Amino acid sequence: MDSVIYYVRKILRTLKLLPSPDSYWNYRVVAELLDNGTLWYSIREVYYIDGEMTYTVSPEAAVGESAADIRRDLVWMLRDAKKPVLYIGENEMLTKDKPNE
Numbered sequence: 001m002d003s004v005i006y007y008v009r010k011i012l013r014t015l016k017l018l019p020s021p022d023s024y025w026n027y028r029v030v031a032e033l034l035d036n037g038t039l040w041y042s043i044r045e046v047y048y049i050d051g052e053m054t055y056t057v058s059p060e061a062a063v064g065e066s067a068a069d070i071r072r073d074l075v076w077m078l079r080d081a082k083k084p085v086l087y088i089g090e091n092e093m094l095t096k097d098k099p100n101e
Contacts, residue, residue, distance in 0.1 A: 024047075024048055025045050025046060025047045025048065026045075026046060026076075026080045026083075027043050027044070027045060027046070027060065027076055027077045027080035027081070028043070028044060028045075028046040028055075028080055028081075028083060028085075028086050029041055029042070029043060029080075029081050029083075029085045029086070030042055030043075030044040030046070030055060030085070030086050030087070030088060030094070031085055031086070031087050031088070031098075032087070032088040033087075033088075033099045039098075039099075041085070042059035042060075043059055043060045043077050043080075043081065044056045044059060044060060045060055046086065046094065053086070053093075053094040054094075055086075055088075055094055060077070062074045062077065084096060085098075087099055
């Protein structure tokens with residue numbers, strides 16, 4: 001039975017109906033260069049799918065069904081904010097390279 005489940009998951013991943021095991025997300029500090037030349041920093045969800053990074057268009061807020069949910073999100077955001085800053089570069093793609101201000 002385990003081998004059947006393995007092959008079903010493999011087929012679903014191939015058809016992109018199931019995320020690959022390498023897919024995950026976290027909160028990251030993301031900076032974008034505004035038209036006036038200022039770097040604007042925000043917390044975004046960044047998704048890592050098949051070696052590519054995508055991110056939420058709008059900055060994230062800590063929300064939930066309880067105060068505990070909000071505290072949990074804030075802990076995760078603070079933990080992930082220690083990672084290197086990512087920058088929105090050309091073609092709206094994320095990069096580790098800081099743009100020229």
